Amino acid sequence: MQIKVLGTGCANCRNTVALIEQAALSKGLPVEIIKVEDLKDIMSYGIMSTPGVVIDGKVVHAGGIPSRDKIDSWLK
Amino acid sequence: MSTLTDTVSTNRPAPWLWLTLAIVAWIAGYAALEPFADIAIASFGLTKQTHLGEALHFFFYDTPKVLLLLTGIVFVMGVIHTFIAPERTRALLSGRRLGIGNVMAATLGIVTPFCSCSAVPLFIGFLSAGVPLGVTFSFLISAPMVNEVALALLFGLFGWKVAGLYLGLGLSVAIVAGLVIGKLGMEDYLEDWVRVMQGTQSAEFDVAKPSWAERIDAGLGHIRNIVGKVWPYILLGIAVGAGIHGYVPEDFMASIMGKDAPWWSLPAAVAIGVPMYSNAAGIIPIVEALIGKGAALGTVLAFMMSVIALSLPEMIILRKVLKPRLIATFAGVVAAGILLVGYIFNTLL
Numbered sequence: 013m014q015i016k017v018l019g020t021g022c023a024n025c026r027n028t029v030a031l032i033e034q035a036a037l038s039k040g041l042p043v044e045i046i047k048v049e050d051l052k053d054i055m056s057y058g059i060m061s062t063p064g065v066v067i068d069g070k071v072v073h074a075g076g077i078p079s080r081d082k083i084d085s086w087l088k
Numbered sequence: 089m090s091t092l093t094d095t096v097s098t099n100r101p102a103p104w105l106w107l108t109l110a111i112v113a114w115i116a117g118y119a120a121l122e123p124f125a126d127i128a129i130a131s132f133g134l135t136k137q138t139h140l141g142e143a144l145h146f147f148f149y150d151t152p153k154v155l156l157l158l159t160g161i162v163f164v165m166g167v168i169h170t171f172i173a174p175e176r177t178r179a180l181l182s183g184r185r186l187g188i189g190n191v192m193a194a195t196l197g198i199v200t201p202f203c204s205c206s207a208v209p210l211f212i213g214f215l216s217a218g219v220p221l222g223v224t225f226s227f228l229i230s231a232p233m234v235n236e237v238a239l240a241l242l243f244g245l246f247g248w249k250v251a252g253l254y255l256g257l258g259l260s261v262a263i264v265a266g267l268v269i270g271k272l273g274m275e276d277y278l279e280d281w282v283r284v285m286q287g288t289q290s291a292e293f294d295v296a297k298p299s300w301a302e303r304i305d306a307g308l309g310h311i312r313n314i315v316g317k318v319w320p321y322i323l324l325g326i327a328v329g330a331g332i333h334g335y336v337p338e339d340f341m342a343s344i345m346g347k348d349a350p351w352w353s354l355p356a357a358v359a360i361g362v363p364m365y366s367n368a369a370g371i372i373p374i375v376e377a378l379i380g381k382g383a384a385l386g387t388v389l390a391f392m393m394s395v396i397a398l399s400l401p402e403m404i405i406l407r408k409v410l411k412p413r414l415i416a417t418f419a420g421v422v423a424a425g426i427l428l429v430g431y432i433f434n435t436l437l
Contacts, residue, residue, distance in 0.1 A: 051408055
């Protein structure tokens with residue numbers, strides 16, 4: 013499973029990455045997390061607020077740190 | 089256009105009972121502010137007649153008052169945010185003309201969730217959906233400047249008139265500055281990769297509609313995020329304010345920042361404020377101390393606006409999407425607007 017976290021490197025983006033890593037670890041799921049920090053690349057997903065989360069090419073979250081419930085629902 | 093899919097179950101009932109109880113407790117707490125401060129200093133064996141008693145009374149009255157106001161306003165804003173996602177704001181503003189578009193953008197800037205690290209994605213997102221450059225700037229100026237923490241603090245410490253004036257003048261600066269930038273037709277000074285994105289996307293939005301339980305959760309989360317972060321600054325500010333109560337002469341600042349200060353005191357305050365970077369909570373204690381010591385309200389509010397609305401880190405981020413000339417115009421127009429507001433304020437009051 014490949015998860016992209018879109019963000020220019022603010023604190024919220026780093027927290028989001030850490031949260032997803034934690035959730036994946038506790039479920040024993042192998043995930044590959046890619047941080048997308050280039051503005052042009054971020055904008056190509058059409059989001060307007062960061063951090064954004066993209067799973068299998070689909071935007072599933074934008075703006076603010078996602079809740080643990082939400083993250084768990086992605087990791088299936 | 090990408091769609092946001094929300095797969096979290098939303099069938100929870102909203103905690104209306106708890107919300108009602110919390111509102112009752114809030115009102116009761118607000119009504120009990122004065123007696124609470126009286127009892128607090130009495131328990132130290134002090135009365136308001138003594139210097140120390142007066143200072144402590146100030147602290148025990150103002151701290152819970154400001155924190156209660158802040159919690160209330162931040163909760164309401166958190167709930168409002170669930171109604172107005174940036175995507176919806178963009179759809180509302182797409183294709184608007186200058187004028188009405190600027191008024192709408194500045195107003196929406198107050199209630200749309202905004203974080204300074206999202207300023208650039210938001211900026212590009214707006215432009216790519218056909219929101220005019222001047223209208224986008226109105227939003228970008230009003231969003232950080234007219235914020236809920238500043239309003240709650242001004243309301244708590246100086247009353248509704250000052251808070252209302254701040255709101256009105258902040259909106260005016262955002263509207264007029266956006267109009268001016270729009271009229272100047274500076275689209276050529278966007279970075280090239282941004283310019284080609286203008287008007288390339290549809291402004292449709294498709295966001296899952298949250299339930300009331302989620303809206304209330306968002307309000308509580310907003311309290312945790314905002315109040316949880318700023319309360320030390322507020323406590324510190326009020327403590328400093330209480331501490332200097334009576335120890336620093338009342339007209340200490342009057343000669344350099346008061347009404348009879350030389351004409352250059354206002355531009356100097358704005359010039360110092362522009363490169364400074366602080367959030368509203370960090371700057372309010374300073375504002376409070378300055379006004380308490382005889383500085384003119386217009387000069388101090390202009391200082392505060394310039395600190396919150398313009399900052400060096402923001403310019404550096406904006407440099408990725410704007411050419412230097414547009415950044416300079418943006419900073420110049422906003423600073424001029426703030427200056428004007430300060431002079432009007434000092435003349436009227």
